[in-house]
Amino acid sequence: MSIPQIVYKGHGTGNDFVMYADPDGVYEPTEDEIRFLDDRHFGVGGDGLLRLTHPRFVADLSVEQVADLEAAGAEWFMDYRNADGSLAEMCGNGTRATALFAQRLGYMDAPGGEPLRLGTRAGVKVLTSLGEVPGLGRNVFRIDMGAWKAGESRAFTVTIPDHDGSAKGTFVDMGNPHVVAVLEDRTGRGLADDATLPGVDDLDLTRKPVVDPVLESDQNAEFVRVDAIDDDHGTGRAFMRVNERGVGETLSCGTGLCATAVTLRKLTGIGDWTITVRGGTLRVVVDDAHVELTGDAAIVGKVELL
Numbered sequence: 171m172s173i174p175q176i177v178y179k180g181h182g183t184g185n186d187f188v189m190y191a192d193p194d195g196v197y198e199p200t201e202d203e204i205r206f207l208d209d210r211h212f213g214v215g216g217d218g219l220l221r222l223t224h225p226r227f228v229a230d231l232s233v234e235q236v237a238d239l240e241a242a243g244a245e246w247f248m249d250y251r252n253a254d255g256s257l258a259e260m261c262g263n264g265t266r267a268t269a270l271f272a273q274r275l276g277y278m279d280a281p282g283g284e285p286l287r288l289g290t291r292a293g294v295k296v297l298t299s300l301g302e303v304p305g306l307g308r309n310v311f312r313i314d315m316g317a318w319k320a321g322e323s324r325a326f327t328v329t330i331p332d333h334d335g336s337a338k339g340t341f342v343d344m345g346n347p348h349v350v351a352v353l354e355d356r357t358g359r360g361l362a363d364d365a366t367l368p369g370v371d372d373l374d375l376t377r378k379p380v381v382d383p384v385l386e387s388d389q390n391a392e393f394v395r396v397d398a399i400d401d402d403h404g405t406g407r408a409f410m411r412v413n414e415r416g417v418g419e420t421l422s423c424g425t426g427l428c429a430t431a432v433t434l435r436k437l438t439g440i441g442d443w444t445i446t447v448r449g450g451t452l453r454v455v456v457d458d459a460h461v462e463l464t465g466d467a468a469i470v471g472k473v474e475l476l
């Protein structure tokens with residue numbers, strides 16, 4: 171076994187993870203172990219695995235990457251794996267769950283203290299602990315997600331097996347790859363005029379969406395309904411569902427929420443979005459240089475593996 175006997179279960183707005191701390195770098199999991207831990211019937215169950223360790227103990231990082239992370243002040247690293255055992259560069263909800271876990275273990279300050287500089291495969295993410303925030307939750311963290319990159323708006327055609335219609339998708343790189351399709355627009359701005367897929371609530375996202383042209387990296391695919399825009403305050407509200415690479419449908423995806431806000435900003439000019447997913451509500455603020463994601467996290471249990 172290369173996993174510890176005690177693991178924890180946590181989530182970020184319903185995007186759930188099996189988690190463990192590995193401060194001595196002795197528990198690098200195998201793909202089979204990840205699939206077992208995340209199996210909802212035969213294991214503990216989760217969308218992914220989070221190992222909290224130090225950058226120098228992550229086998230796939232180069233010496234240069236470890237040096238860069240340490241030079242940028244990242245003592246701790248979020249080693250994230252999808253439920254199918256694959257590596258992913260980044261997990262937005264995972265950073266919040268990891269920060270709460272670090273706080274409970276005494277590796278991060280309580281709300282009001284120093285932010286955590288958390289290493290990830292997509293660079294250092296800075297997490298600020300806010301405590302309780304009305305409308306968002308009891309253990310809320312704000313993450314500076316860093317720079318975003320987006321492709322040309324609506325350059326991809328998105329379909330879903332056994333669904334009529336299609337939609338146009340926009341590629342967004344949040345460290346990991348996303349294609350975002352706006353399917354419904356309740357603001358009357360015609361943001362979804364090119365979409366003929368069913369409404370966001372009516373999709374079967376157990377079916378993996380297909381994007382054309384095909385992306386070699388594979389992708390996470392987000393489907394969005396724009397609910398309201400307040401031009402006077404520069405804010406908007408939307409609803410989103412997601413099918414994640416290496417997982418399937420999840421109740422929330424932090425990087426997907428950021429990719430959604432980046433896409434909506436490109437389409438509307440509005441950069442401050444409150445987005446509801448099946449697992450909760452989060453706030454995403456985008457400017458030219460970076461994205462900030464604010465949302466809740468929870469640790470719900472401790473499991474002894476037998």
Ligand SMILES: N[C@@H](CCC[C@H](N)C(=O)O)C(=O)O
Pocket residue numbers: 185252257258259260261262263264346347390414415416417420422423424425426
């Ligand atoms: N749930 C995550 C994203 C996890 C990685 C993703 N499935 C991928 O393969 O890129 C999030 O909250 O961002």
